[in-house]
Amino acid sequence: MWLHGTMASRIEDYALLSDLHTGALVGRDGSIDWLCFPRFDSHAVFSALLGTTDNGRWLMAPSHPEAAVEKRNYLGRTFVLETLWTTPEGTARVTDFMPIGDRRASIVRRIDGVSGSVEFNQEITFRPGYGKIVPWIRRVEEEDGTEAIVGVAGPDAVVLRGDHLPHAVGRLHGGTFTVQAGEKVVQELTWYPSHRPVPKAVDTQPALEQTCKYWEDWAKRYNQDGKYARLVERSLLVLRALTHADTGGIVAAPTTSLPEDFGGARNWDYRFCWLRDAALTLEAMLTHGYADEALKWRDWLLRAVAGDPEDMQIMYGLSGERNLPERDLDHLTGYEGALPVRIGNEAVGQYQADVVGEVMVALEKLRLAGGHEDHFSWPLQQAMLGFIDKHLTDKDHGIWEMRGDLLYFTHSRVMMWAAFDCAVRAVRNHGLPGPVEHWESVREQLREEILEHGFNKELNTFTQTYGGTSTDASLLVIPQVGFVKYTSPEMLGTVAALEEELVDEHGLILRYQTASGLDGLAPGEHPFLACSFWLVEQYAHTGRRAEAVTLMDKLVGLANEEGLLSEEYDMAQGRMAGNFPQAFSHLALVRAADALHGTESLSLSTEPIDTHTRPIAIVRQ
Template identity: 80%
Template sequence: MASRIEDYALLSDLHTGALIGRDGSIDWLCFPRFDSPAVFTALLGTSDHGRWLMAPAHPEATVTQRSYRGRTFVLETLWETPDGTARITDFMPVGDRRASIVRRIDGLSGSVEFTERITVRPGYGKVLPWVRRVDEGDKNEAIVAIAGPDAMVLRGDKLPHALDREHVGSFVLEAGQRVEQELIWFPSHRPVPPPINIEKALEETSNYWNKWAARYNQDGKYAAIVERSLLVLRALTHEDTGGIVAAPTTSLPEDFGGARNWDYRFCWLRDAALTLEAMLTHGFAEEALKWRDWLLRAVAGDPEDLQIMYGLGGERDLTEGELGHLPGYEGALPVRIGNGAVGQYQADVVGEVLVALEKLRLAGGHEDHFSWPLQQAMLGFVEKHLSAKDHGIWEMRGDLLHFTHSRVMMWAAFDCGVRAVRDHGLSGPVERWEELRNELHVEIMELGFNKELNTFTQTYGGTATDASLLVLPQVGFVGYGSPEMLGTVDALEAELLDGHGLILRYQTATGLDGLAPGEHPFLACSFWLVEQYAHTGRRKDAVKLMDSLVGLANDVGLLSEEYDMEQGRMAGNFPQAFSHLALVRAADALHGTEQLSLSDEPIDTHTMPIIVPS
């Protein structure tokens, strides 16, 4: 049985990621990319579906400390047994173009007996590979597994031996002794890769992460968790393509035992655009430009073919399917790969992208012969679909509707077009964009705002609210402290706050999303509420909620998509980029509004300070 979601830590090599539990078992790993079929899939099944366990054999062994080494994704776990102590160091080498994972075990005191169990199962745990032990000379052996296009080789000390359909081993480690192993994936048609210099790889990997994070130098109460969140966003970014996955996992349930299980190993334009903003605010302009280049390649072509998400390399076919051989995380079915929402029309997406690119311009990013014409084409797409209903930000699988948040983001798209011409000297039909922007504003205030209830509504003509309405002041549509926004916050608090002070996305009991009701608070929405409180003089409320949210991170600073407060456990895919980028925004709001007073004027978020590295 898989561990609780919060018991996992992430390893990353900027191409893929592994989840390793506190029990020493790597239960999830896709090679060679985030969206490749998993070779370890115990997270969504059993140990028979693939895992790599390395842990003390003593039944009273406990983890006394687990942490990343400094500003890295090198994980160190200290084990204590009645007989001694040992440390396991796990990492994925960065920068060497290998797809591998390294496990180093050091004896610290006394003696510790370790158990190793490794089961390689390509194809999401379905394929049984052909495994053989090979002699590599100089008394060195390796274990090679091959199945179709996939091949893996395990090298190192104290290699396990075949037992039924897994490999099992044990060894005793005395103080001062060390055991090291590396598991490498490679295409089966190629020769077996040579051994790695583990010490050099560890040094280079640590140097990479520390050097990358050194550009972040903010202080304050939330500095450490913001730094780790920025590192998570980087860890979920593909080194070559610049694509940012929403999470490295699929089908971790939003509702335990339910059917709200989705594949998040793809690049949502919305999530990536918001990640870009978070990166820019903290000086990571190079990463932002890399993402822009990914965007240009991914959406190139007929604007009518625009999708809300793409593969890491810009792939468009993300057909949703089900893996019937897997029992799911704690029985949550179905287990899905691919994502059917790829074919949805979500009217907010272009606005999210253009807001991010406007921030990039303000940070000094220059448009080229491709990037600005593409944005003009995207604005043409918005105009062409101006009256169309959509599925909304939450990817509703029910009827198409006019969602107020979507309409506001269309307004924001034209607003960014106007700014590009008026403020940055670019060319375009600015008078037409101004006209459409103004018409949308009037329409939204007439149809998306309920005057009797004094609140913006989830949909035109409706009465229900939606946490996405907290985004309206973030893009400058209204002021954080405007009467309309304050009334909306009152309505949100009355309708969507749970008993623990966290906010739900919307009321699932209405059936609006086409699914059975039931989910837990979506963490990003509560971070949005922190931002709203911070900008409207409710600093005590903001800090209280922020402290509560930060306290939901696990021992290595990672957040999932949702949180089940009743059971005290994480829910949804993990770690979730959306949660971490919203945390960064909330911390920035608290950091930047300490001396600000309530204002009734719309706040121009386009002029928020952006830190550009010197």
């Protein structure tokens, strides 16, 4: 039965597959609805997530109407997905994975009969160009006499091999097959450049073993106990899964245009490398011993931003590409009708004054962890400091990429302060060269300015913008970079104001009041999960441990069964919103868990741990 035009699954019903080059989303219904080949930012070949089944997907699921998923989970500490299906006639296990190690771009789906017999439906619709292009499909006979299905469309080609291959049914390929107890059915879909020969088939079992070994070896370097240890481990794995193996670039999410507001226009392409997100990921990796990954990211940064500092961007492509034009895909109907569907990101041209600060803070952590500056890395940081020094009086778009008027955002100004603070530390504590007296002067100038214009004395709170009265969840970052202590009167007043203005009835925090119109968009979005994790961190450092644990438990309870988090959460409907899985949410989870773990002995104290200057232990392997 072919279900043309059916809607995509709920966001939380998807699991991520990754080969460290790209990622696929597999629904609980057995349909792979999103896949870009061969990179995260390539054109999608399966786009049913943002349209209909006609825009491309790969379904493999029992045909019985009473079939149910008894269990779905990753195999150990990997991104090998196992789904146990039960029907009145029998039970079968589907194993989905993307092979790692041989640089092939493919997905393997293996079905093992567990008991009785299970009939499976299969349907595959290959649609390059984000679901727009109908390829030329043909059946071919291979050297060993078996058949394969080859699809070609312009530069893209795929080959589908394996047992019980589907047959043409209109503009898709489909069919049914039955797997008995003890039987095995395997299929592999492989992408390759259409001008090259069809690649050889994978040897499934060794590929599965090699893939599992890679993920397990990577994960075993993490060694921490505590209530949230397994969630931190999975979050670190997600951050690794979103990191391109060759370049070291870290995508914010593997998807585009999953709506922040269902049916609304807040739909953005996150398949790029934001300097801010990547810098924060570097910190999370460093804290848990992944120094090699941190150094590789630093090298990516050096390549990406190399050149005239005036040309520095807030985001880049996976290899450091600068041209990321935004356009709408009018042929896609959007996730649950949320339009437009966008690819590229117009924010690439924005000035966000906080970005250099995030990068400098991360690189300061790398120095504290024993990372050495070379002839390239420190001069580049000096050039970035010169850039923000030159633009010291410029207004910006802020951390949330406002598409309204340029303003002086308090968070941005604090991060500029943090950039110069790190520069001073680099000279005073690490012996690096630089105009330290000037940097100290600028740092103090920014401090005085922020306290005068970014703090409302009457309301006793830092404000979203200079001279304003509204708050912003990004203000929770202020003590994280050492501008004030978590327990300072200014910060405690700010938290009280945030709780009054932005914390909703469910205890989660909004980024800001979208009704203000500052972002240039129609109002409406859901709580941003990273911000709520920041609030956990703030509570943990100010003796409000019980509240911190309550909020943390609520937040981690929003993860799906595979431990994945989206960007936002709609508590009213009980569902995820925004791009998925979201690196920002996972790295903020790591920070929050670390804060709770590090303050266990201080639950009755209000004295914060100085995480700004504490050395970080590194495990090198």
